[in-house]
Structure formats: C-alpha cells, structure tokens
Amino acid sequence: EVQLVESGGGLVQPGRSLKLSCAASGFTFSNYYMAWVRQAPKKGLEWVATISTSGSRTYYPDSVKGRFTISRDNAKSSLYLQMNSLKSEDTATYYCARRGTDYWGQGVMVTVSS
C-alpha cells in the first residue's frame, strides 16, 4: 500500500524558515517524480514544486521560486521542502504527492504569523 506521511509543519513567524518532510513507503520511491502541493484555508489546490527521480531537475512556480527548495533522499525514501523567507500567504496545508496527483499524503499545516 502506498503511503506518504508528511511532517514538520507548525507556526512560524514571517521571514523565518521551515523544512517539511515526507516519508514514502509501499512503492519504489526512486522511480517516481514527486511533488509538493498546497491548499490555503478554504481555497483550492496550488502546485508548489516537483523533483525528478534523481533529484537533478526541480521545478517551481514563480510564487515560491527562490524561496523554496525541493529535495529528496532516495536511500531514505524521503522528500523534503525547505521553505525560506516565509510569508503570510504561504499559510496552507502542504501535501506530498506522487507524480503530482496519483497518491497524496494526509497533509501538514503551515501557519505563517507573527
């Protein structure tokens, strides 16, 4: 059974940093592109980042480019999202998603507030 379990969320002040983790199991992690998708409270879905199987290629929307970094450790079947210079508009539930859509974690809440 495919499982994706996010961790690392919480309350953080504007301008600070936070790192999210996603532990994957039930599939060969190194064979799949992985992504982070977020959902602001009562809002729709917004893609945040994608990483290739080896980690050599990464993709971001303009809204987070230069502030967020996606990475992975295939030996640990883990995905990460380093979030720097956080803004209030980054407040959302962050989901780890295999190939961007096919399996999703339960999500982790990030609140950016002073």
Added chain:
Amino acid sequence: DVVMTQTPPSLSVAIGQSVSISCKSSQSLVYSDGKTYLHWLLQSSGRSPKRLIYQVSNLDSGVPDRFSGTGSQKDFTLKISRVEAKDLGVYYCAQTTHFPNTFGAGTKLELK
C-alpha cells in the same frame, strides 16, 4: 501559465442523478509524447485529494465505472452517473503537461 477554467463552481444533485463537470484549458494539454496529462481529483470533506481519472479517461484502481472522462486538446468533461452519497465533495481538474502544473478552481458537488 496554463489556466484551467472549471464549471460550474457548484452542483446540487439528488442521489441517482447524473452530472457533468467541464474543464477548459488555455493551451493544448497534449505533451510531446502524444499523451494528454489531464486528470480529475476528488477531495471529500476534511480529506486529502484522491485521483479518480488520469490522462483524460483512464479510471484509477477502485474507481467505479459510474465515473467517466472525455475530451481532448483544451476541452474536457467529467461525468458521474447515478450519483451516490460518497461522491460528494470538491472535484478538481489538474494538468501536469506543462510547468507550472495547474488546477481548476474546483466544483463542489452537494446534495439537493
């Protein structure tokens, strides 16, 4: 960026009715490999999204055949036949052909 226009924003249905949701993209979603990476997701209340259909018309494992997806290029439709209570929630279309990947704004399916 590819804009995904999803309509209607909400639908009120009776159990057993059939409904359709439209999703139109601002650009063709056909990738260089000839495949169209348009997908449909359902987010039930308080839950994570779950993919129902991938690449326009392919049902994910365990998804009943009451669900069907059609379309091509820039115009796509999700049809749900004989709606059941467990089908309620917010439906999203999503494209992964182009970066940035983008989602429709969602269609909330509610009971009449």
